[in-house]
Amino acid sequence: MGRYDFRALRVRQNAKALVDSKRNPALPLWYNIVGDIPPSETLARPVLRAPRPKGNSKPSRMFQPLPIVYPEDRLRKDFFGDHPWELARPRIILEDSGNDAKGYDWSRIEQPGKPLDGESVVQRQLWLMQHEKLPKAQAYDKARREFYRHRHLEAVKRRVAKEEALSTGAYFGKGPLEVGMELEDQAFEHWRNWATQQIETEQANRAQMMSGPQNETQELSEGELDLAVEEVAESIPATNEGKSALGGAMLHP
Amino acid sequence: MIIRSVVWRQGRRAVAQKFWQPLRTFSSAVDSIDSSAQNSLKQLHSLEAQINAAAPTATPVASIDPETATTAQSAVSESLADQYHRFKARESELGDLGTEISPHYQPNTLLNNPPSPADVTLELLLASEAHQGHATSLWNPANARYIHGIRQGIHIISLETTAAHLRRAAKVVQEVSRRGGIVLFVGTRPGQERAVVKAAELSKGYHLFERWIPGSITNGQQILGRCKTKVVNEKDEEVQGFEEQLFDRAALRPDLVVCLNPLENYVLLHECALNNIPTIGVIDTNADPTWVTYPIPANDDSLRCIQVIAGVLGRAGEQGSKQRLAAAEKGVITFPPARNLRLPEEPEAEAEAPKRESEALGRLLDGAEAISSHIKPELFSTSKSDHSLHNADDLGDMLDETNNHETNRRIKQVV
Numbered sequence: 001m002g003r004y005d006f007r008a009l010r011v012r013q014n015a016k017a018l019v020d021s022k023r024n025p026a027l028p029l030w031y032n033i034v035g036d037i038p039p040s041e042t043l044a045r046p047v048l049r050a051p052r053p054k055g056n057s058k059p060s061r062m063f064q065p066l067p068i069v070y071p072e073d074r075l076r077k078d079f080f081g082d083h084p085w086e087l088a089r090p091r092i093i094l095e096d097s098g099n100d101a102k103g104y105d106w107s108r109i110e111q112p113g114k115p116l117d118g119e120s121v122v123q124r125q126l127w128l129m130q131h132e133k134l135p136k137a138q139a140y141d142k143a144r145r146e147f148y149r150h151r152h153l154e155a156v157k158r159r160v161a162k163e164e165a166l167s168t169g170a171y172f173g174k175g176p177l178e179v180g181m182e183l184e185d186q187a188f189e190h191w192r193n194w195a196t197q198q199i200e201t202e203q204a205n206r207a208q209m210m211s212g213p214q215n216e217t218q219e220l221s222e223g224e225l226d227l228a229v230e231e232v233a234e235s236i237p238a239t240n241e242g243k244s245a246l247g248g249a250m251l252h253p
Numbered sequence: 254m255i256i257r258s259v260v261w262r263q264g265r266r267a268v269a270q271k272f273w274q275p276l277r278t279f280s281s282a283v284d285s286i287d288s289s290a291q292n293s294l295k296q297l298h299s300l301e302a303q304i305n306a307a308a309p310t311a312t313p314v315a316s317i318d319p320e321t322a323t324t325a326q327s328a329v330s331e332s333l334a335d336q337y338h339r340f341k342a343r344e345s346e347l348g349d350l351g352t353e354i355s356p357h358y359q360p361n362t363l364l365n366n367p368p369s370p371a372d373v374t375l376e377l378l379l380a381s382e383a384h385q386g387h388a389t390s391l392w393n394p395a396n397a398r399y400i401h402g403i404r405q406g407i408h409i410i411s412l413e414t415t416a417a418h419l420r421r422a423a424k425v426v427q428e429v430s431r432r433g434g435i436v437l438f439v440g441t442r443p444g445q446e447r448a449v450v451k452a453a454e455l456s457k458g459y460h461l462f463e464r465w466i467p468g469s470i471t472n473g474q475q476i477l478g479r480c481k482t483k484v485v486n487e488k489d490e491e492v493q494g495f496e497e498q499l500f501d502r503a504a505l506r507p508d509l510v511v512c513l514n515p516l517e518n519y520v521l522l523h524e525c526a527l528n529n530i531p532t533i534g535v536i537d538t539n540a541d542p543t544w545v546t547y548p549i550p551a552n553d554d555s556l557r558c559i560q561v562i563a564g565v566l567g568r569a570g571e572q573g574s575k576q577r578l579a580a581a582e583k584g585v586i587t588f589p590p591a592r593n594l595r596l597p598e599e600p601e602a603e604a605e606a607p608k609r610e611s612e613a614l615g616r617l618l619d620g621a622e623a624i625s626s627h628i629k630p631e632l633f634s635t636s637k638s639d640h641s642l643h644n645a646d647d648l649g650d651m652l653d654e655t656n657n658h659e660t661n662r663r664i665k666q667v668v
Contacts, residue, residue, distance in 0.1 A: 005523075005526065007529075008522065008531075008543060008544060008545055009543060011530065015529055029429070029432045029433070029588060029589055030428075030508055030531055034425070034531055034546070039548075040547075041398075042395065042542045042543055042548070043543065045397045045398065046397065063397055064397075065389075065397065065403050066402050068401070094358060097376060097380055
């Protein structure tokens, strides 16, 4: 076994060999088919770029595919560099038949069946550069202005359509901001209820603390006072026994 | 339709509103309001009259059957006809408003009506994203000759190569199914089920959309031994009476395996290679083309692309099986006889006809049990004496024999 397993590619030769060595009684039914329609050549690497050895270095990357570059690429980079939010607009990239781009005529920026987007500007700019022989910057300016104008018209159309619809009784429901504000209001109300409850319980606790049973802090009776004084008297700091007892029953009842 | 009627309704309403608008401006003077209201009403009526005049509603409409129709029925039909004519008038006025949707991509058409090999165009492959490979770091350098270039960090598969390989694979499927071979379509990725089943349906082949049980070929007797087998004749009609012979017969193997996701089915492809079964596989830029006999370089991650490829191969198989059945109608049998299968016939019939051989061809079907492979051998009966005359294919082989020494032995083996 080498690095590659060519058994899949050599099914015909193997079938023949098996029949020749009488392992198999007959050739499979696909034997002639695979002979007539042979598998294509595999593992052949076409030379994709001319070797350019520098000095004594060996030619490298000769068999690696080359990048595909189009003249629009730079224009696209410029436009989307200047208008990065154009990339945030939703866009349909599904192809209908694969011939979608063949029906476009870039002598005007609007195309039937294609929404206006940054790609329109790029294609229009390229068309202006190729057909009207405008310099790049000028073509960019022209295409850009047309784009802005159509975007403005679109906004106007949208507004007018909305007004018309409203005038004939349409109801569009709540907008995202209204929905957001409602949710925020709900959250605030919830918090307010919670906070009111907290304040009430806190106040109740405090009131209970103030008006609770007072007899917990007991006054020392005469006898107890005497005892305590005696305890303290025993631990006078001057003596050895008194040093450990800091304070006493009277100080910490 | 709905949009048009809405436009008409709203338009009429808007017109009516327009006439009533002066009310607001002259609200101070009561009589002026009255007069303007009257005016606008008149205008409205005149407009309606115009519309009615424009429509051919003025013509009296006869009922469907004036003799039998009662008065009430005729009134109803008149109003219906009236409405119809008004609708027609409206249509002629406003019919060209609105947009027209040009033919567009419908995902179900690739499954319900798949393209045939003749319909394979570079545009179709492009639209189905067959050209998109994987990131350049994931490539298998063995695929260098299928790759057109690098775009945005991924390899772009050359669509000319894809189309050429797809047509070649379609030809193989067609020929194998014309020769009555067992074609197994395998696509085990989620979403590929319908495409695989449709391809198998079209080509009268077999499908697998769940897991390939390892050893179904190399250890077929253990895994598929219990599966049902049947014998069919050249017109695909089942022939009874072979049950005892089929009982201890080896499990059938496919003659051609079409694998739509080779990366997940290495075991299957390896078993096919071990058992000398040709395979067709969709090879993306990260797959190894030596795993399959006939690679189709394409994007195996796009369901649309897989549907196109499976559909094309299924259509090719359909053509092949149609050719086989058409030949069978003419009495020409395009597949070789089965081995070790005897017709369970009466002795006198066997005596008068030369010994007849039958061919068993198998059919792997998805069923309730383990791997779910039913096997459907096909019966082939031809007399041994004038074998080559009855069988056009063998006639061709005889011609081949004169040209090609390689086939010489094969003919002898068959006969």
